[in-house]
Amino acid sequence: MADQANGLPEHVPYHLAVIMDGNGRWAKARNLPRLAGHRAGVENLRRILRACSEFGIKILTIYAFSTENWGRPEAEVRGLMNILESVIDRELNQLHANGVQLRHIGELSGLSPVLQQKVRRAIELTRNNDQLILNVAFNYGGRQELIQAFRRIVKDGIPPEEIDETLIDYYLYTAGQPDPDLIVRTAGEMRLSNFLLWQCSYAEYYSTPVYWPDFDREELLKAITNYAQRERRFGLVPQSS
DSSP states (O other): OOOGGGTOOSOOOSEEEEEOOOHHHHHHTTTOOHHHHHHHHHHHHHHHHHHHHHHTOOEEEEEEEEGGGGGSOHHHHHHHHHHHHHHHHHHHHHHHHTTEEEEEESOOTTSOHHHHHHHHHHHHHHTTOOSEEEEEEEEEOHHHHHHHHHHHHHHTTOOGGGOOHHHHHHTSTTTTSOOOSEEEEOTTOOOOOSSSTTTTTTOEEEEOSSOGGGOOHHHHHHHHHHHHTSOOOTTSOOTTO
């Protein structure tokens, strides 16, 4: 439960997912190259991680690089890979010290062998941390996640009559974690963009025109305050009825 004495709502999402959009537009508005926007977005993630810990959010899932993003200009893709590698090199020890558990959701294929090794090392180093789980969706696509899950179910010889929601949950990248309570998308767009298609079935949504590099603690507080005012019904009728 959050601390209302500090201006926080009583109910905060346990699992927050964020579609971090608007880095390129943020950079363009400042006559900067797109990669400058991505770097600013990484800097902002540090602030949001602190705010999540302050607000009592226990799981943060960020949409960092989609399977569709491979179609972006080669220089931008190469730059994003370099940014990911530099973030691991620069931030891993501090994240570990702060009790952040890093998890990767998506496919490591496509990343360089060196980067794959660094991602695996980061996951292994932080695997026992319990202050905050940070799921990094990198080379991730919701449809691809479901395809991989169904293929593994078939490969494991699961009879069709035994396939249910619980079983499918087990085969997803997010196995063992609760579904997101709130999905935030920055930069004003109103679409999921192939993000957590199975897990988001009953998530609450919040869209803001603020570009991701400017989505600070106060903007996050607005999002979770809005969330706290909603009645989550999960397909049922309102309690007042």
